[in-house]
Amino acid sequence: MDIADFFDTFFEEAEELLADMEQHLLELDVDDPDSEQLNAIFRAAHSIKGGAGTFGFGVLQKTTHILENLLDSARKGELSLRADLVDTFLEAKDIMHEQLNAYRNEEEPNQEAYERICQTLQQIALEEMGEPLEVPTVAPAQPAAPEPATTENAPAAENRLVVSFINVKEKDRALLIEELEQLGDILSQSGDEQRFEVALTASVSADDIEAVMCFIIEPEQIQISAAPAAAQSAPAPVAEPAAKSIKPEAPAPAEKPAASKAADEKSTAKKAAPESSSIRVSVDKVDQIINLVGELIITQSMLDQTVNDLGERSTGNSSLQNGMSLLQRNARDLQEAVMSIRMIPMEFVFSRFPRVVRDTAGKLGKEIELVTEGKSTELDKSLVERITDPLTHLVRNSLDHGIEMPEVREALGKPRQGKLTLAARHQGGNILIEVKDDGAGMDRERLLAKARENGMNVSDTLSDEEVYQLIFAPGFSTAAEVTDVSGRGVGMDVVKRNIQGMGGRVEIQSTLGEGTNTRIVLPLTLAILDGMSIKVGGETFILPLSTVLESLQPAKNDMYAMAGDDVVLKVRDEYLPVIAIHEALDVENAITDPTRSIAVIVQGEGRRYALLVDELIGQQQVVVKNLEENYRKVPGVSAATILGDGSVALILDITGLHRLSRAKKEAGKSASLTPYSYDKEIALS
Numbered sequence: 001m002d003i004a005d006f007f008d009t010f011f012e013e014a015e016e017l018l019a020d021m022e023q024h025l026l027e028l029d030v031d032d033p034d035s036e037q038l039n040a041i042f043r044a045a046h047s048i049k050g051g052a053g054t055f056g057f058g059v060l061q062k063t064t065h066i067l068e069n070l071l072d073s074a075r076k077g078e079l080s081l082r083a084d085l086v087d088t089f090l091e092a093k094d095i096m097h098e099q100l101n102a103y104r105n106e107e108e109p110n111q112e113a114y115e116r117i118c119q120t121l122q123q124i125a126l127e128e129m130g131e132p133l134e135v136p137t138v139a140p141a142q143p144a145a146p147e148p149a150t151t152e153n154a155p156a157a158e159n160r161l162v163v164s165f166i167n168v169k170e171k172d173r174a175l176l177i178e179e180l181e182q183l184g185d186i187l188s189q190s191g192d193e194q195r196f197e198v199a200l201t202a203s204v205s206a207d208d209i210e211a212v213m214c215f216i217i218e219p220e221q222i223q224i225s226a227a228p229a230a231a232q233s234a235p236a237p238v239a240e241p242a243a244k245s246i247k248p249e250a251p252a253p254a255e256k257p258a259a260s261k262a263a264d265e266k267s268t269a270k271k272a273a274p275e276s277s278s279i280r281v282s283v284d285k286v287d288q289i290i291n292l293v294g295e296l297i298i299t300q301s302m303l304d305q306t307v308n309d310l311g312e313r314s315t316g317n318s319s320l321q322n323g324m325s326l327l328q329r330n331a332r333d334l335q336e337a338v339m340s341i342r343m344i345p346m347e348f349v350f351s352r353f354p355r356v357v358r359d360t361a362g363k364l365g366k367e368i369e370l371v372t373e374g375k376s377t378e379l380d381k382s383l384v385e386r387i388t389d390p391l392t393h394l395v396r397n398s399l400d401h402g403i404e405m406p407e408v409r410e411a412l413g414k415p416r417q418g419k420l421t422l423a424a425r426h427q428g429g430n431i432l433i434e435v436k437d438d439g440a441g442m443d444r445e446r447l448l449a450k451a452r453e454n455g456m457n458v459s460d461t462l463s464d465e466e467v468y469q470l471i472f473a474p475g476f477s478t479a480a481e482v483t484d485v486s487g488r489g490v491g492m493d494v495v496k497r498n499i500q501g502m503g504g505r506v507e508i509q510s511t512l513g514e515g516t517n518t519r520i521v522l523p524l525t526l527a528i529l530d531g532m533s534i535k536v537g538g539e540t541f542i543l544p545l546s547t548v549l550e551s552l553q554p555a556k557n558d559m560y561a562m563a564g565d566d567v568v569l570k571v572r573d574e575y576l577p578v579i580a581i582h583e584a585l586d587v588e589n590a591i592t593d594p595t596r597s598i599a600v601i602v603q604g605e606g607r608r609y610a611l612l613v614d615e616l617i618g619q620q621q622v623v624v625k626n627l628e629e630n631y632r633k634v635p636g637v638s639a640a641t642i643l644g645d646g647s648v649a650l651i652l653d654i655t656g657l658h659r660l661s662r663a664k665k666e667a668g669k670s671a672s673l674t675p676y677s678y679d680k681e682i683a684l685s
Contacts (some may be wrong), residue, residue, distance in 0.1 A: 017044040026354040038075035066536040072370035294623035301644030346424040347375035367417040374424035380525035402439035433520040443508040468508035472496040533617035569610040584661040604654030636660040
């Protein structure tokens with residue numbers, strides 16, 4: 001058996017175990033620690049240590065072993081927990097993560113960091129328990145992808161072991177026995193699903209066997225003990241001291257409850273059940289399926305178009321009509337099912353922030369309570385990976401600029417502890433993510449003053465939303481001094497740009513003295529889009545349905561010419577900038593009289609616009625094709641799609657379209673592009 005085949009599985013599971021370890025450490029109450037949490041932290045360290053030893057990752061094995069011993073002392077009550085000890089454990093977890101990444105990249109871990117954390121942990125052991133920790137005897141430096149170590153710590157070939165499986169289903173048990181056959185010669189096997197025992201002569205150590213088995217079952221479901229040489233049939237489990245003799249470095253067997261306790265076995269079985277009902281699939285394979293489903297949707301649209309073109313000739317053929325309806329329904333269901341595979345709960349994102357808040361609040365000397373809501377809300381995996389950095393910037397910004405120091409809050413009659421809320425929920429075809437704090441809020445006048453100081457052209461007539469958007473301007477910062485956290489005026493502009501790159505927008509609501517709510521609105525996925533088809537001249541365009549608010553027929557009395565060539569449309573006492581799509585995109589044979597056009601009211605970057613189009617075709621779902629990968633970046637256009645008749649339609653970018661329209665007017669091109677005269681046809685305000 002080539003153990004290197006298990007490398008990827010080990011790396012993935014170790015990542016999950018480290019994440020679980022961090023979460024439990026952050027949730028620990030040092031004054032009254034929960035025994036289940038301590039056991040869970042210990043089990044995570046123990047599993048990583050076993051796998052690291054199996055694959056020859058010596059530095060990771062040593063680091064985890066020392067940490068594991070301290071955790072064992074903590075769960076036994078021999079080591080009293082304090083906040084600074086938890087900080088050290090978190091630091092050890094970070095270093096283990098770095099070591100794991102080094103082995104993943106076939107590199108050697110940082111020796112200086114390893115020696116530093118080992119020295120720190122040993123110092124804790126000396127100060128708190130009066131004795132140093134035992135270090136496993138393995139070579140300090142192993143190759144990144146070694147052959148299985150079978151000489152230094154392997155038992156003699158004739159050494160017999162009993163491997164007991166607890167609450168393991170027959171299907172998984174068969175797979176485990178196959179693996180055992182690769183690790184030694186099986187002498188006998190007997191038992192039932194509650195407890196099944198396999199006696200064998202092992203060619204590897206008990207730790208190696210456990211590490212391989214734990215890729216399939218939980219550590220609590222396996223027990224390994226030495227067997228008498230005479231045991232050839234149904235071997236009985238050996239007393240615990242014998243088990244310790246073959247695994248001298250194990251700190252305690254407490255993580256494996258006795259099989260005689262039926263309640264514990266039942267609990268273990270319930271915990272292990274979900275693992276056997278899931279599989280690991282490469283994201284590339286899922287993406288390939290999504291692309292194929294997208295092509296199927298396009299083909300189905302083409303068939304729909306063909307049936308519609310047949311007109312009356314198809315109406316008499318009920319089987320054709322029924323077949324098309326069934327195909328459409330099945331294609332839609334298939335698409336939704338495939339898309340759901342890529343959906344990941346927001347808990348995956350939110351779980352990273354307790355550590356961010358803890359560390360940042362510590363640096364700033366603030367007391368912060370983190371609250372998360374809507375952790376089960378799902379988002380496309382590609383967006384989950386891209387939203388983490390923008391959210392981190394927003395959280396750090398709220399902690400630094402938003403929430404006041406404890407003394408200041410107390411003087412204002414607020415609780416010393418500030419509150420930061422991360423929330424997520426679905427809103428139509430979008431997901432809404434909120435970063436809310438109960439801090440000082442935004443000072444409109446201070447923002448305007450800072451903008452003028454930076455040379456920005458701002459007006460007192462700007463709405464609150466437009467003033468708050470100033471914080472996203474490059475280099476803009478109201479911080480009195482630069483800190484380790486923020487204040488340099490970098491980051492927030494990148495946040496907005498990244499969110500817009502995901503097809504989303506950022507909105508800000510704030511009340512001075514009460515707090516700020518930053519809202520991120522994102523599409524659920526970038527692969528499929530609900531759109532509104534519009535006609536301009538002979539061209540068909542797609543507007544993201546999430547940006548469309550309403551449509552109306554403009555009246556001449558509601559349109560006003562502003563300075564230069566700008567025109568606004570009055571809609572219920574609100575004046576909206578007018579964008580003529582045929583002007584911005586140079587579309588020929590379009591309707592040029594605005595009163596004969598249709599105004600589609602859309603929203604982008606927190607502002608509303610009126611788009612002039614010739615015709616509304618209808619709502620449809622389209623498969624998004626990246627334009628930059630297949631052609632190049634086009635101003636005012638975010639992507640493209642293929643329509644049912646095989647033609648290509650451009651998906652419009654609202655904010656990009658507005659910038660393009662303004663740029664053309666400022667360049668003096670609007671006169672040649674505008675066949676009608678606003679100042680003659682429209683009354684001035």
